[in-house]
Amino acid sequence: MNLAFFASSLVSAYWNGAATYYRGMVRALHERGHHVTFYEPDAFGRQQHRDMEDPPWAEVVVYAAETEAQVLQTVARARGADLVVKASGVGVHDALLERAVLDLQGPGTRVVFWDVDAPATLDRMHADAADSLRALVPRYDLVLTYGGGEPVRQAYLGLGARECVPIYNALDPATHHPVPPDPRFEGELGFLGNRLPDREARVEEFFLRAASLLPQHRMLLGGSGWQDKPMPANVRYLGHVYTADHNAFNCSPLAVLNISRESMARYGFSPATRVFEAAGAAACLITDAWEGLEQFFEPGREVLVATSGDEVAQRLAALDPASARRIGQAAYARVLAEHTYAHRAAQLDALLEGRTESTPEVAA
Incomplete structure (x- = not known):
């Protein structure tokens, strides 16, 4: 599959607590044969504090995000992808991105909201009935979260989500492993x-x-x-x-x-x-x-x-x-x-392919 991710950053962990999660998931998806394009805004000094070069297992697109027109032009580049992901917490133009990616939805394209901070997102939506994301939740093909278990799943279902599944944090043994003391x-x-x-x-x-x-x-x-x-x-x-x-x-x-x-x-x-x-x-x-x-x-x-x-x-x-x-x-x-990202990527593949076998990671 061709996957398009709109998220905070793959190449910089600077003020970006989800970096390790994105890197582990994207690398594992690549190893399962998927092609991932990762769209990240040039914002918050992250590009000036990069801690990795563009990896061979993803195409990284850093886009200017000063104006809505620039963001919409970038979203249009993802048209035709098999799966489009809007992650929470991009940090700039989140509400615009949440609406715009849904315009890519079609017979050959599923659009997913992937919440990397579900407690904060849910608290925000429950506190504000006019929150722009609330009305969009039922339109996404699927909501994924990187934590929260059944409490988060039920909360999203209560907001009209078609389905909500946690894909938990995990380990990428290629990047995090034992080393000598320093x-x-x-x-x-x-x-x-x-x-x-x-x-x-x-x-x-x-x-x-x-x-x-x-x-x-x-x-x-x-x-x-x-x-x-x-x-x-x-x-x-x-x-x-x-x-x-x-x-x-x-x-x-x-x-x-x-x-x-x-x-x-x-x-x-x-x-x-x-x-x-x-x-x-x-x-x-x-x-x-x-x-x-x-x-x-x-x-x-x-x-x-x-x-x-x-x-x-x-x-x-x-x-x-x-x-x-x-x-x-x-x-x-x-x-x-x-609990490796290979386990999580296999879980995601099974979910997208409609396979019903359960895994410990899905059941909370």
Whole structure:
């Protein structure tokens, strides 16, 4: 099939938390014989902070998006594709793109809305009956999400979606894998995440409070936007950590921490990309608790779970290197067996071809 993606960016992870997801899915779809054209706007300085060249497994089209006419001209280039995807969170002209791609719908072209932040999108639509996307949801052939499970599926069906299926985050073993420890990232606990409104309070609780309770432990904070945030003295702020350094970041500390954004924790069944990146590096992962976690990893054996900053500190204080290695290796084996983007691409193919066999990734 020829697939056209309209999304934030494939070649830059700068202020683009979905980059790893897009790269893993697009590469896996290419490996299954599909041709993908990825349309991304020249916006937010992403092209100036690229962390990869145009890949051989996708055609990347960077388009000017200063005017609506430029956007519409770009959308027209996708006419004739077998599948057109409008992803959420492009960041510029989203409402225009959501309408325009539907004009490409036809007997040989299916149009899909792919929500890479379903909790935020659904909260927005439920809060505003006049939200422009609400009226468009029933017109899409399919809604896909990268998390949320049955709560998100039922919410989209309630808005008139013909069908909604989660295609969860996963691991691309070609890009995220174990590497030797790097002295730049030595410490007891690392957390990687941009500063966002519905994440900040949870970072204060799960990371900064844990750091204050363990003043002798070295803590690493990576991600954009935290430079003016008050922090305990044992926290070292790294700024933006480029994708090429994620493996070293995950493999060097004793453990790494996952903190779900508030909306994702509330909906549940929303494992972040970082969860699979860490597991793919055989890192020992401590995560906040969220509904559906057991669908992906076994608590206590493949991941450590905490419900507060106090519990993060307790888990970390009790952790020794041998236990951390054992947990990391168990998570690594699980993710390779069940949670790679090859698994997700196979699921998508089955869905598009109308095959009915169920997979653990579809059922929430």
